[in-house]
Amino acid sequence: MDANVLLEGIKQLKWHEQQTLYAELRGILYPEEKDVNVLTPELREVRFPHKVRCPHCKAMKVKKHGIYRGRQRYLCLSKRCGRSFNDHTGSPISGTHHPDKWVQYLKLMAQSKSLPATALALDIHISTAFKWRHKVLNALRQLEKDHLGGIVEADETYFLESKKGKHKHRLTNPRKHGGKAKQRGLSNQQVAALIAIDRDGAIVSQIVGRGNTSYVEIDKAIGEHIIPGSILCTDAARNYEAFAKRRKIRHERLNPKYERVRGLYHIQHVNAYHSGLKHWVRDFKGISTKYLDNYLAWFRFFQIHKNKELHAMKKQFLYEAFKSLRIA
Ligand SMILES: [Zn+2]
Numbered sequence: 001m002d003a004n005v006l007l008e009g010i011k012q013l014k015w016h017e018q019q020t021l022y023a024e025l026r027g028i029l030y031p032e033e034k035d036v037n038v039l040t041p042e043l044r045e046v047r048f049p050h051k052v053r054c055p056h057c058k059a060m061k062v063k064k065h066g067i068y069r070g071r072q073r074y075l076c077l078s079k080r081c082g083r084s085f086n087d088h089t090g091s092p093i094s095g096t097h098h099p100d101k102w103v104q105y106l107k108l109m110a111q112s113k114s115l116p117a118t119a120l121a122l123d124i125h126i127s128t129a130f131k132w133r134h135k136v137l138n139a140l141r142q143l144e145k146d147h148l149g150g151i152v153e154a155d156e157t158y159f160l161e162s163k164k165g166k167h168k169h170r171l172t173n174p175r176k177h178g179g180k181a182k183q184r185g186l187s188n189q190q191v192a193a194l195i196a197i198d199r200d201g202a203i204v205s206q207i208v209g210r211g212n213t214s215y216v217e218i219d220k221a222i223g224e225h226i227i228p229g230s231i232l233c234t235d236a237a238r239n240y241e242a243f244a245k246r247r248k249i250r251h252e253r254l255n256p257k258y259e260r261v262r263g264l265y266h267i268q269h270v271n272a273y274h275s276g277l278k279h280w281v282r283d284f285k286g287i288s289t290k291y292l293d294n295y296l297a298w299f300r301f302f303q304i305h306k307n308k309e310l311h312a313m314k315k316q317f318l319y320e321a322f323k324s325l326r327i328a
Contacts, residue, residue: 063077
């Protein structure tokens with residue numbers, strides 16, 4: 001077969017078909033990518049940017065201590081600790097039964113695949129798929145929050161309280177997905193997620209409470225993260241006014257009924273973020289409130305890395321997870 005003819009044919013394909021083809025080709029050319037051990041040197045650098053340190057006691061004095069299952073082991077030389085560890089200790093991929101399936105697993109996570117689809121594709125139990133998902137997401141959540149500067153848009157969006165989770169591995173939710181709250185308006189059945197986003201794309205995203213959000217809750221979520229001299233843009237809600245006053249932040253309030261945009265000031269980025277988030281969450285068919293912060297971290301990850309292609313994104317999950325293990 002003529003490679004040029006083939007190339008011309010590939011150019012005719014749709015973008016997502018080219019992506020699939022590209023992923024297949026990578027698998028043929030770089031089969032070792034499938035094994036997470038191959039990534040270890042990179043992950044070690046991410047985790048220990050200066051020097052390998054003991055994850056148990058933070059000691060600097062450690063020595064190499066043989067290789068086990070293809071991984072470098074270290075021994076902590078602190079007399080009080082003396083424990084051993086490897087580059088993966090404490091990470092989501094440590095101590096799991098199928099280390100060979102992790103890279104593939106992360107690829108499916110980068111595609112927001114459901115737990116049943118993931119379990120089926122990798123031939124793992126659905127509870128394993130669930131555990132791995134939250135190991136990764138817990139790590140993403142550990143990362144320090146972004147600092148927000150310049151024009152900062154902030155607003156809450158609400159999720160109906162869900163106690164799903166006792167039967168977390170069930171494939172269907174007995175309650176109707178996304179059922180309606182029994183009370184009108186904001187009740188304690190509504191869980192508030194606060195999203196703050198600046199024009200450089202820095203994002204803070206977290207659950208702040210139930211029902212109406214107080215300025216104290218806003219302060220707790222973003223107070224320390226807004227750089228002095230920033231301008232806060234919100235809708236007309238009074239809670240932000242009180243927060244801005246307390247923090248001495250310049251505040252531009254917009255009442256969407258009368259004025260959506262005033263010069264550079266608007267909250268359209270945060271509104272777009274909310275609708276993207278809601279749309280994405282819908283595919284998971286009912287998320288337990290208990291795990292909502294994890295899903296917020298996942299969606300935030302997608303927003304920050306949205307321009308990366310699939311194979312870079314799956315690696316990025318590991319980078320972020322290993323970054324979260326850095327010892328300050
Ligand atoms: Zn130690």
